[in-house]
Amino acid sequence: MEIEHVDWRNFLARWSEEWADAHGHVDELSPDDAAARRGRWLGADPATEADIAAMEDRLGRTMPPSYREFLRVSDGWRHTGAFVWKLAGTREAHWHDDASGLGEDFDEAWGDEDNPEEVRAQVGLWSRALQLDVESDITFVLLDPEDVGPDGEWAVRVWASWRAADPERYPSFAAFMIAMHQEFHVHAPGRDGEDGPAFVNGTTRSQDASVSRARTAALRGRHEEAAALLAEARKYGRPYAHELLDQIAQLDGTGGCGVQPPHPDNPRFLSEQLPLKAVDLLAGGRPAEDWHYSDPAIFPDTARAAADILQAVRLGTYRYELGGAFGEAVHEAREQARWGDTDAAWQVLRAALPSWEPLGPGHIAPMGLLADPLLAPVLTAERRLELLRTPRGGESAPAPAPAGDRNPEGLSWLVRPGALRPWQTSDSDYRMILVEGAAPDELPALLGSSPGTMLSPPVRQWDVSRHHRPDQRVVSSYDDKALLSVGRAGQGWSFAFEQDPSAGFDTVRFVSPAPAASAGGGRAIVIWHERCQGTSVFHLSAAQDGTLRYTFTVRGGTLESAAGSVPAELIPPALGFDAPDADGQAAAAARALDAVARLHGVTVPRLALTEGRLHTFESLSWSRPPGPGETYTTISFG
Structure with missing residues (x-):
């Protein structure tokens, strides 16, 4: 959805319908929530121009454009995301005036001269901001009248004590509401096999189609296109979006997303993701006690294998093993690498990449290579990008230009x-x-x-x-x-x-x-x-x-x-x-x-x-x- 052009009536109606469907099996609802479910509407009646004018006269400021447009459709909102249960309309919005007593501590921290300008700009937020949260899980929603964009929009800052971080910034009220709709999707009932009706609607179907398109694009070597689609789908918590994006990020150098490994029943658990988790654990100097994957009380079927993987990674003896033509190429490449011929090792892997096959819909690259102590160094940053750009997994597209050899000729180097x-x-x-x-x-x-x-x-x-x-x-x-x-x-x-x-x-x-x-x-x-x-x-x-x-x-x-x-x-x-x-x-x-x-x-x-x-x-x-x-x-x- 383009934030600059929010169709508030349709957007809020769709959100309300999705919320009502997701809570159709929930027995314990408040009278107001039960009414919202029956009416399939989370909002209130529209605010009149007189209501908005009275609000602005009371507050002494003209409200930013997207908040005014929202109020014309609904004078307030219920269940804004997962942690704000009621959002203010024209009557409840008020200046915070540091009523929480947080201003002094935050201003001292933000005002340090070594902080970047965007951090120091927050000084005085608690005294000047307009508070929009009415009922919440210790979550403040603040409109900042001094953080104004060229379009006249005020930034929204959201802070919750249990997040232990600075307030999260959204460039406008519209951007904040779209993010809260996404947050609702991430936490909605009926997701991830929970009891009750499956959480399926137009939004989920649209985003799942984006994940499918992204996976196909990634396997055809168009990883930038895939990453853009997956980044949006991840905001809605769609299956596979996070882990597919994590694989792209680990290969293109933007860093992994910290995704949890798949369930032990998934064939990728032991061969792809768990070895990388072991590498991260040891690289971070964390103790073996943090390796809960080897706890038989939690993972009875794979604990022994997980313990063996951690030990092999620690000793440098871990080997990435696959079947088929690509598995044979991995074995040959390892033989080349262990005698120092890393360029030949990469040439073997590069030639075999089109024959690589994924292990399910959440898989787009042979990630276990990055945990293999002999082959991980072969995969330089340039070669990881070439891997991403190489068609594989049954898809076809033009092959990328070779990254080139890394070992210089001669000895004068x-x-x-x-x-x-x-x-x-x-x-x-x-x-x-x-x-x-x-x-x-x-x-x-x-x-x-x-x-x-x-x-x-x-x-x-x-x-x-x-x-x-x-x-x-x-x-x-x-x-x-x-x-x-x-x-x-x-x-x-x-x-x-x-x-x-x-x-x-x-x-x-x-x-x-x-x-x-x-x-x-x-x-x-x-x-x-x-x-x-x-x-x-x-x-x-x-x-x-x-x-x-x-x-x-x-x-x-x-x-x-x-x-x-x-x-x-x-x-x-x-x-x-x-x-x-x-x-x-x-x-x-x-x-x-x-x-x-x-x-x-x-x-x-x-x-x-x-x-x-x-x-x-x-x-x-x-x-x-x-x-x-x-x-x-x-x-x-x-």
Whole structure:
């Protein structure tokens, strides 16, 4: 309904009829309500022009347009929404004059100079407002004569103590009444399986048709159109409107609507919504006691499964499982993601999206993907939008433009500010091994700290130390074992990567792990890059079939060591490593990294290293033991 053009007579008549039908089975009605039900009219007789003129003379103000138009149809109203039982007409409306005694406290809070202007504008409301509520559940309805729009309408502010919030603002009396009609629909008897006649009328049928159109539009990729329809239907409390809108909001970045999960009998309860609730619970740091879904007294049939879901989400082992072609694609995408190839994982999911099928009328997207610890990082903001815009669920429409890959080509991105910390602009130190002819899960056998070294489950970068060394109390420069994240580095190559090594590069004691990594055949390349107290260090060493082929280290623009036959593309002076400044040396490191990438066709995945989860292991030490007379540092904690 257009608020600017309310047909008051038809609007109020329809509201009255809907109210009467909804209360047709209610036995305990007051005499006035029983009369309203019989007469199918919640209002009073129309106010005459003389009535309105007398009111305005008594109050000393001309009433705003939509309130005057309302009065010409009904001089007052009953059951305005769910909490105002009688609304004032020409005789009952009066200046509030802070009769509730709330003005001082509210004005002090609203008047704080740090508040935005719209908050400070409320100062004095309780003293100046026209009170329209006559009977209510401790709910005040106030017309504000100092909050006037260009159309002459006064804003309406509604406050109830039990809502624990500032008054809710409506731009006009007409907007307030439309919202109260919607509130009546949300709380009307006969909804949601309550006893009595079903709550069905022209308004519900119209809004349910909007929900149906919205769902079809969403499945065809027109999520903005769907969201507009659902936002209106949600105001009337129509089935599925809230949860469908919540799914769109979680994917388009506007934030979820806090909808409750469906009933446990619904197939989406365990596979779609409950895992997301677990993610929210843990992300908010709330205790497991808040997870009432695992209480068998409340959810006897699904409590055990709910407890298992929470535990799996906590441990990072939860897996989104589906049947059919899309379920197969999810499994394949997870395999790609766990070895770092997040772009390939998304390409698999994107190709399979048209085959995805919803689990009922309240479902428009595979939301469980957002709870899968391996696949959730794959679904970047751009890809979530692409998912929303992709036709699915049996609907057809043109496919959207691809969101594009997230992992940059080459290796020079490692030198960019914020490369490994997207939320910062600082540089990150790192060391890595690129191994030819070995799969990622074979690297522990080549480089593990001990025989039988195993890969961890996929973990986030910031959880690597906690997983491998939860009780570490001693750090030694003598024992420099790296905690390496592994994955695929291109056709026929794997990588092992550590961000921010605990020890700095020591040219004298460093032992390249490249020979050990290449012992199984093929080549291995080690890169160590750090900026310690403003001094840049770049090390590169390469081995083949277990034999070191070449190595060099540049520190602060000076070639500190070199051996073997360095390829022409990697000769330090030619790359500009002799630059006297840090920026020049960083540019040389970038050229060296891209040269390695071109020579060997290798890369490492930025998205997986910064936001995803990868398998990890503890490597052999990258430093030799101290020799006679040499010292090393040991730091103990606790």
